Amino acid sequence: MDFFSAGLGLACLSFVLGFAWRVHGRPGSRLPAASEQDRRKSGLAAGLVDIILLRRTLRTGKLRWAGHTLLILGFLPLLFLHAMDGIVTRPLFSGYEPTLEPWQSARNALGLAALAGLGLLVWHRGRRLRAFSRVQDWALLGLLAAVLLTGFVLEAAKMASPADFERMVADFFPEADGDEFIALQAHWARENGVRFERFLPTAPEILEQGRELHEDRCAGCHAPTATAFASRTLADALPAGAVLPRTMAPIFWHLHVGLAFLVLALLPWGKFLHPLASPANLLVRGGRWDSGFPAAPPARNLALEACTRCGQCSLHCSVAPSRRVLGNVDILPMDKLADLRSWLDRSLDGARLADLVEGSHVCTECLRCTQVCPAGIDLQDLWISSKAALSEAGRAGVDGEIRKRTAGEWAHELASRRLGKVGASGSGLADHAESFWGCVQCTTCTGVCPVVAVSTDPQRDLDLTPQQIMNYLRMGLKAQTLGARMVWSCTTCYKCQEHCPQGVPVADILYELRQLGARTLRHRGKP
């Protein structure tokens, strides 16, 4: 089996196996069903327009749109008409030869367009998305660029290659005598840029003989190599008299074809799938910008795969300021989506699961990521359903963790720890005696509290009342208050604080205790 068949076979095998692995298990079915499914029909036509015109990509920036458009307009024809010419172009166009016009100049123009598109995308990523970029983002851009560049170098090397010339003459003009051979060589060296090792005659009559032989024997399959304008320029850029090693064209053929196979083999992995998954998702979304349709498991599976890692959601995320303060990458949609995918595959635990849970709770469900996503992913639906799924799995965020144990159990665990103050310096109200000096235990705070008022037995339902919490803190018993239901079921209405005759900032202190609880949990298990 030769390199081409073996490479193609392996690449296809990797693609099929990888794709099967990627879609196996249908993680979308592990998310709870949407409460009310929107049954409005999606617009197939609108979805097609989104795909063909890259309409959603345009909304995220002209540069990204131009990059993608150039890349797709260049790459797709190359894929079908050039890479797959044996099964597409040859049957469709009688007399097709890759070395004839218009194929030669078209190939160069398409390759340059694709390279220009890649250039714009690399520039955009470096300028705006560097912070979000991982290896696979650069790898995809790099690999495509490598396929295109090796293609140009291969074409240039073949043009200049005396070995290829000799092989062609042996195949198609085997009866050539010595003089004819030299005349043809002279013509090809002069007109088509072949670089022969030895000096060739330049006499006009010999060149004329070479031209006639060329017309007779070669021109049927060979347009002037100058029509492959980019590759010919590349070949001519070598210093006059320089001769390429005879192995150069074969080496670049293996590189070019091998890299193309590598891209095919990698297609199911990571964001390499997005050229397939994103359009599929756009089609399913049918041009819709809102959330909730369709939220069936197959649509969610597709949504989970369609991310292009373009970073637009993270750039526009409403809680990006919280991400800057808290430092958790899973607060931003793009990374959260990847970790959600892993969690649904049951391969996420420990600190990264804690990050996912926190990110999931910091999200305000503002819909912006869904509206900005150029792949049309209904992220909003994924966030709402995954928050419910995480809670179902016992990961309900800080509140859920605290409520797993009683106030007494928390007091026992926290008693031996230095809890610290809130915020890096924090106003530390709960630690300052000044905060409580005025408290005379008059019970006004408890009396006006609406949460206490709806409880028939505050001691049972809430562990402590607001004024008891103030008293505990006055005595330095912060650990005893941190798990109290009153702290976590405070509705933050600030009546206690407004009504306190002594100006004790009761509600601010309860806020502070919750912030301290959140920080204590965040650092639990971390050194």
Add this chain to the structure above:
Amino acid sequence: MRYAYFPGCKIAHHLPAHGLSVEAVCDRLGIGLERTEFACCGYPVRHESQDAAVYSALRGLAQAQSLGLDLMTPCKCCFGNFQHARYQAAQDENLMQRMKDLLAEEGLPFPETVRVRHLLQVLDESLDAVSQAVTRPLRNLRLACHYGCHALRPAAVTHFDDPLGPTIFERVAAATGAVPLPWELRLECCGYPLRGRDESISDLLMAKKLASAATSGADVLATACTYCQLQFGQGEGRTIPAVLFSQILGLALGLPPEDLGLAPDAPWLGRLEKE
């Protein structure tokens, strides 16, 4: 009048009618809204982190200040957190410095001068103009105005109105021709902050308020906060309908219900026609 319009996070998906009606009303009254891409006000993350909540708010204020505009929000919780963040930073030197550093990294100034306005304040400031713009006085409509905690308290921080006897909502409501009624629990919490955290207490607080509003004899409970409306919307059909004040005002300004995100067949709309 032109404001940097801060809708807050919940409007786009959870309560589009609020955004629709606020924009329609402002358009009709000639209140200019500058739309810019704001992030979250920081209120939702306040349980978890003071720094994150304060920074989120100051960043929004700094954006508005850079536009040279005051910030206007129709949400009481956003309003409250903006005021709270500035107060906190002013109280705590270290916090202030951390915030200034974070803002500087984004090339934003510390927002010293920008004012935070709630929609009700903006309307109250030009009450005569609002009254004059009313083309369809809602004389048959009796309202129970629900205040919303985070704008009202703590008054020393929010500077919204008298925390024990506020009148701003009733003043603005009366301009529509509707009749605001006194009711017992008008200053109490709607219970939304406990959604997803303590559902049973959240339900109890909501039910108690709706019952109180219903016994006052009001036709609708009027809200002026995204979160309050989301909360009372969950009690829809139980006792008394909750309606956004921007929708009520929109009707009084002669706007059709559809432009305000209202279902034209909502039963309470029938009240407007009765004599």
